[in-house]
Amino acid sequence: xxxxxxxxxxxxxxxxxxxxxxxxxxxxxxxxxxxxxxxxxxxxxxxxxxxxxxxxxxxxxxxxxxxxxxxxxxxxxxxxxxxxxxxxxxxxxxxxxxxxxxxxxxxxxxxxxxxxxx
Amino acid sequence: xxxxxxxxxxxxxxxxxxxxxxxxxxxxxxxxxxxxxxxxxxxxxxxxxxxxxxxxxxxxxxxxxxxxxxxxxxxxxxxxxxxxxxxxxxxxxxxxxxxxxxxxxxxxxxxxx
Numbered sequence: 001x002x003x004x005x006x007x008x009x010x011x012x013x014x015x016x017x018x019x020x021x022x023x024x025x026x027x028x029x030x031x032x033x034x035x036x037x038x039x040x041x042x043x044x045x046x047x048x049x050x051x052x053x054x055x056x057x058x059x060x061x062x063x064x065x066x067x068x069x070x071x072x073x074x075x076x077x078x079x080x081x082x083x084x085x086x087x088x089x090x091x092x093x094x095x096x097x098x099x100x101x102x103x104x105x106x107x108x109x110x111x112x113x114x115x116x117x118x
Numbered sequence: 119x120x121x122x123x124x125x126x127x128x129x130x131x132x133x134x135x136x137x138x139x140x141x142x143x144x145x146x147x148x149x150x151x152x153x154x155x156x157x158x159x160x161x162x163x164x165x166x167x168x169x170x171x172x173x174x175x176x177x178x179x180x181x182x183x184x185x186x187x188x189x190x191x192x193x194x195x196x197x198x199x200x201x202x203x204x205x206x207x208x209x210x211x212x213x214x215x216x217x218x219x220x221x222x223x224x225x226x227x228x229x230x231x
Binding site: 004010032034041042043044045049093105106110 | 153160208215217222224
């Protein structure tokens with residue numbers, strides 16, 4: 001079975017500081033990995049995705065993530081935080097077992113709430 | 119360009135009542151799914167469908183039924199509401215299951231008293 005662990009349910013940074021949100025996954029087949037963002041009272045929006053190819057993935061709003069197979073990680077970073085980045089962030093993985101409809105299920109982490117201080 | 123539309127946005131039920139949460143998408147996506155979101159637990163998959171007439175259980179299916187008679191619609195039915203079903207429910211669709219990004223509706227906030 002696939003699973004996702006997000007380290008830290010709350011992360012607080014100052015405006016202009018580096019943002020680092022951690023995500024580790026488990027999957028018995030090559031995973032598809034996603035980061036989503038959720039603003040208050042809204043649904044989730046895709047930030048970026050990794051399927052195959054280049055391991056450094058760039059997304060919207062200046063975010064990027066690096067797929068590290070040896071560490072089973074997909075951490076999200078942004079060089080300089082902005083007040084508008086305050087939201088909840090979710091890492092997700094699909095690909096739990098070979099064959100069948102394993103890629104039909106997307107498993108989410110518990111979420112990390114990012115607070116940005118002026 | 120509506121995307122994924124969920125109705126209602128808010129609902130209050132009494133224990134034992136039944137209701138249906140509606141979900142419709144206009145992107146011709148084969149894959150549709152229902153999640154519930156609870157604080158500190160992320161999103162948990164309730165049921166999903168890979169096409170009309172095909173549904174399967176997710177992580178937390180008990181107390182919920184689904185059907186998929188058309189590509190566009192994927193309603194979620196609560197058979198006999200319980201306080202433990204108080205949650206925010208999200209419907210999502212994608213072109214190719216877990217291989218492509220999910221498009222989410224804006225959610226239904228359900229309270230069961």
